[in-house]
Amino acid sequence: MDSNPFLDPSFAIRWSQLTPEQIEPAIDLALTRAQAAIDTIARRDPASLSYENTFLALEEATEELNLAWTKVTHLQSVADSPALREAHNTLLPRVSTFYARIPLNAELWSRLKAFAETPAGQGLRGVQRRFVDETVAEFRQAGADLPAEKKTRLEALQSELAEITQKYGDNVLDATNAWQLLVEDEGRLRGLPEQAKAAARRSAEAKGLGSTDRPVWRFTLHAPSQEPFLTYLDDDALRREMWLGAIAVGANEPQDNTPLIRRILALRAEKAALLGRPNFADLVLERRMAKSGGRALDFISDMQRRAAPAFTRECRELEEFKAAQTGGAVAPLAPWELAYWAEKLRRVRYAFDEEVLRPYFPLERVIAGLFEVAHRVFGLRVIEVASGAVETWHPEVKFYELADAGGRQLGSFYADWHPRESKRGGAWMNYLVTGGPRADGTRAPHLGLICGNLTPPSPDRPALLTHREVETIFHEFGHLLHHLLGEVEIKSLNGVNVAWDFVELPSQMMENWCWERESLDLFARHFESGAPIPEEIFQKMVAAKNFRSAVAVMRQVALAKMDLLLHLRPQEFLAAADFEAAVRASIADCLVPTSPAVPTIVRRFNHIFSDPVGYAAGYYSYKWAEVLDADAFTRFKREGIFNAATGLDFVAKILSRGNSVDPVELYRNFMGRDPDLNALLRRSGLAPAA
Template identity: 35%
Template sequence: MTDAETNPLLTPSALPYGLPDYRLIRTEHYLPAFEAAFAEHRAEVAAITRVRSMPTFENTMEPLEASGRLLGDVARRFYTVSSADATQEIQDIDEALAPLMSAHEDAIQLDAELYWRIKTLHESLDALELEPEQRYLVERHFREMTHAGAGLDETAKQTLTALNQRLSTLTTTFEKNLLADSNDLAVVFRDASELDGLTAGELSAAAQNAADRGLDDAWVVTLTLFTGHPYLSTLTDRESRRRIFEASRSRGSRGNEHDNREVLQQIVRLRAERAALLGYATHAEYVTSDETAGSPAAVHDLLRRLAVPAAENARREQAALQAIIDGEGDDASFPLAAHDWAFYTEKVRAAEYDLDRTALRPWFEAERVLQDGVFRAATALYGITFTERDDLPSYHPDARVFEVHNADGSALGLFILDLYTRDTKRGGAWMNSIVSQSRLRDTAPVVVNNLNVPKPAVGQPTLLTLDEVTTLFHEFGHALHGLFATVTYPHFAGTNVFRDFVEFPSQVNEMWIYWPEILAGYARHFETDEPLPREIVEKLHASEAFNQGFATSEYLAAAWLDQAWHSLDAEAAAAAPDVAGFEAAALTDIGLDNPAVPTRYSSTYFAHVFSGGYSAGYYSYIWSEVLDADTVEWFRENGGLTRANGDRFRERLLGVGGSKDPLAAYRDFRGRDADIGPLLERRGLAS
């Protein structure tokens, strides 16, 4: 055990911006720190509910927002590590912590006396003289506590708490299984010729992966979170492509100790039971009722509207790929399989656009993309600057710390970039906060971006694919949201907005990838410093809608699977549908059952919805993209990359955090509601 005198998690950090000193934190510090933080938070809330006078904003909402600071600090420090550097010890803590955290959250959210005080304030809102952020704070706390079940009777609350604790354990188990199975299924190659088509840097990364596993004369290809893999576009050996693809598809469904099928069936059943307890027909109805979408029907209408033309486009693309295969000669002809799609797509792209995207990596050296691309665009738009702080420690040696300043020189916060993949890091890419901004608490933001780029051997450059460049810009859009949100109350800090709005700022930030003055700065050959040739840039623009049938279909398939699982009522979910059969039926229902175009995530490795925060919400990406595409049109109509445009976007959208209804904030920025037309044009679906 540890106490406050020896536990660095229980004392304020001495580092700038409250950055935790991870050099001092040991694994045995976490659970005692959580226990102390739980107790402190409960005591703080109890002090609010013991007040004998009638509720006011000052005696209820302000102390509520001040409460839980220690718990928030400890949790953000721990979950940063548990997602990015999950050693076995950290995983064990995460597993033990899951039901404890769930029980504590329920103790606060379901507190009847606290709910009465907030409900009383909500009923008299019009009579209170509150600032807009204060009024919205009362509205959101009341809505969120009601949505969480605070209005239930005590027996129902006990049942709800048990469901929540069991779900927290299961979702942690799902993620733990997925990480273990992904590591076990990393594909080992014993002959370099099997990896023909990979660059020297990619081979170097594969060799390093093998060395890290103690394998001599071998190359190891680790798996990405999504179904496909970047290497499928270049590997000339069809058998190698098949091995990587099938390893990816089999995660969590091999009948071993890491099998996720029964886990996800239990998650679906318990979520349906919880929804029924809370008065909703399905988990999807429960989730969307407190999002901008409002209902599953609105989500389904959008997904079905897009699925038909997307599937038609994918079939046309498939025919073009099959023609390439058939044209290679009778002996080589075979039906196009899913693991062939990316490889032959590049052949079609080369034939139609004379463009080989896989050959562009020498122009996308990671440090240059970061400094002269991502950071430069942010400076041009918002005037902010970045200074690397080698003197400040992070949670892992690969995680780099940058101090961010506003145009006037004032301090804004810290940005941490953790670029490389490792066995202890979960798949995918994400942003999170270690410290959130709040005027009430006098705190500035510390935000993190995580990617999973293969790390080359020492001395070799990190050359990114175009998709990885896109991911870096995308995640930095989330980071900007976390850095710029300027609110009084921590409840609204950073990216604490509706789930189906949170992807909007990150998607908008992708627009600067091809912006001429930004592209010219970062897309330069790592050896010769020659800029990416103008004719290639023109071809990239010309091919932007290329392969969108596939890209849209694989995404929509995953979004529909999420909706299908979470549209089961409690009775149907209790039947524990066979996972493979359920997936097949769901994809047939929406017309996305093309074997050559697999879903972006199959259920057993769909971390977004079974261990992340996107259950019944994976539609959020396309929902937010309606706003994104419309916003890109606005920037183009108003002069593009200018400080005036950046300041307007920062002030009216990014800067409000969650302190305002997001669609009202969008209307304030755009002057109207979003138009779906630009999205349809972007994805080749307008006709």
């Protein structure tokens, strides 16, 4: 059984051998072993308790299961298949129940508490002190002190939450993949960039549609297809059709997520009540930087208030622009017109079309530039491993090794950048193996991955990216560095295992280098001529950076506010006859006025509903961390964006520290003070320059 590849702890993962039929026996055995290890701790003689045989033993008890289950969930996100999904969903209740029971194990909890209260436990310092304190707080937050009958209910509730949030995500993926729009008349594609048109034709050919004499263009709801379609296509009726397809995801049978959302909210509210909290938001946020749902909502409301005047002005400007261009009345636009007319206004105001940047962002050059930025700022070296030398889950996936300036291997990572129907949407980073300092003084390497759904290459040219896609690559690499640079001896405190409203700081910080001329010149080169972005285009790009920035801020505010209100006051929404209408009414003052009104994304909001917790009550974290990154980057701007001393200080005080220290203290250590909200407002053009 130890030959099962899901249980193989080797750093080099045998992806080709990870087959669906191997999953159940592997996970069952890992569950059995993990439970035995926990039982050993729970039966310890109270007189023999030590840090090593309680807290550290608990850390190690689930290591095999963590690795095996991570492989399963990762494969389902990048190589979904009916057999894999069935195996995953069969095991999900067992795995969820196992993890939920750990803090509810009375004998285990008594041993942990007993040691924590001993002189040895009280005498711990540094990361060991942090680990004990965090574990005790986590157990209490998860219900360790509950009476037996409430623990039983909590276990059942957690298991059901895991199942239905997984179903929610499956519905979004299936509904997205089920939709397509076929165009047979090329004349209807006026305005669409040639790159997007060519990609649509290749998509049709891959499905066996059309011929050389009678071509067909196939469009989908995946971002590289949907975004240029809604932004550039002149045909209003086709844009409306695409928009209707997008808003139907998660809204119609057999993938209607509405009943699932109601049940998820009810279960989360019940969980909070069982644990003695007034609502799920307060439960989730008590150990994050915001500390409470009310404080997070206050932060978002303050952001809304500051952006509101500019938001109102920007909405009116677009209505007036369309009216002037068409000779019509000034009135709200249709939802499928917003991106289209906004792009036209951008071109008029700044003589800037974002598509002109694509030739300067070939994927391979962007990746090479990213690695050069990491080298200059953080002293890192990234080496691509030859194709075929390391197994991957798909031929497109690349594998890299990361070393510091002294040649010490810090870790390795996979990169998987293009969309597939078997791959979930969006972009993300995850970790597979957590290394770090060993007891003998050596250091084990980390293993991670980054994924996206970026513009793919074509037969006659490389993958040419939008600037936003470039930012996405830098963003996910920031998360990856947070994992790979971790120097924390406790794995569960390493890397991205930090407070959720702190985790986006390293990722959003990296995006700043996508806007600096000095860093862009390292990689933004025309894919044919090798020429850098002309200064005229660069100046227009920078000038247009904050175009409709208040609308962008308000979109994030709306999503964060919706998330918080759903979890602060769930009963108001659960009691509503029309759930979607109630959700929309709660954030109406944050939404761009349109005719017809735009439904919210609540039924396809994976961040909030495709995980038992995930970003639930935590979507505000994006804006919270954006405040941190805008402020922290002012130090790089002041001291030099390639100042190695500043970069190494960021590594030493943020990237390498994980959750070994309270994030507020980490931030103060790097900046010497608390964050300044005005830094973000100034960067967004919503406050005067300092």
